[in-house]
Amino acid sequence: MKNQWIKTIIPALLLFFTGIVSLAQVPDEVILSLKTGDASTLSNYFNENIELVVLDKDDVYSKEQAKQIVASFFSANSPQRFAIIHQGGKEGARYAIGNLTTATGVFRVYFLLKEKGQKAYIHQFRIEKQ
Numbered sequence: 001m002k003n004q005w006i007k008t009i010i011p012a013l014l015l016f017f018t019g020i021v022s023l024a025q026v027p028d029e030v031i032l033s034l035k036t037g038d039a040s041t042l043s044n045y046f047n048e049n050i051e052l053v054v055l056d057k058d059d060v061y062s063k064e065q066a067k068q069i070v071a072s073f074f075s076a077n078s079p080q081r082f083a084i085i086h087q088g089g090k091e092g093a094r095y096a097i098g099n100l101t102t103a104t105g106v107f108r109v110y111f112l113l114k115e116k117g118q119k120a121y122i123h124q125f126r127i128e129k130q
Contacts, residue, residue, distance in 0.1 A: 026084065042067075043066065046067065048062070054125075076104070081100075083099055095110070105129065
């Protein structure tokens with residue numbers, strides 16, 4: 001009887017915790033685009049209007065404007081490495097904070113994703129000198 005209980009409870013707990021972990025996951029494409037400096041792929045995740053802070057640029061921009069600003073940043077600061085140092089969230093929203101190492105220095109990156117339909121969109125994105 002005890003053995004049957006363990007066989008039932010453990011898989012249920014694993015499914016529960018797997019669901020919680022996947023809820024806070026940042027899409028792999030977002031992480032890869034930050035590592036490689038691919039503003040085009042990253043902008044696929046931008047909301048139509050995005051609160052963007054990239055060094056001295058600080059405003060709400062259209063998706064296309066934000067893509068150009070981020071592309072300009074990547075052009076001037078060639079990414080070498082990106083690592084998430086903290087992430088979390090709840091149903092429908094998640095965030096991540098990471099360090100972006102470039103040829104010109106280390107930057108702190110923060111972004112907030114919100115679910116719209118079946119896809120996550122970046123609503124806030126910040127790159128600040130560390």
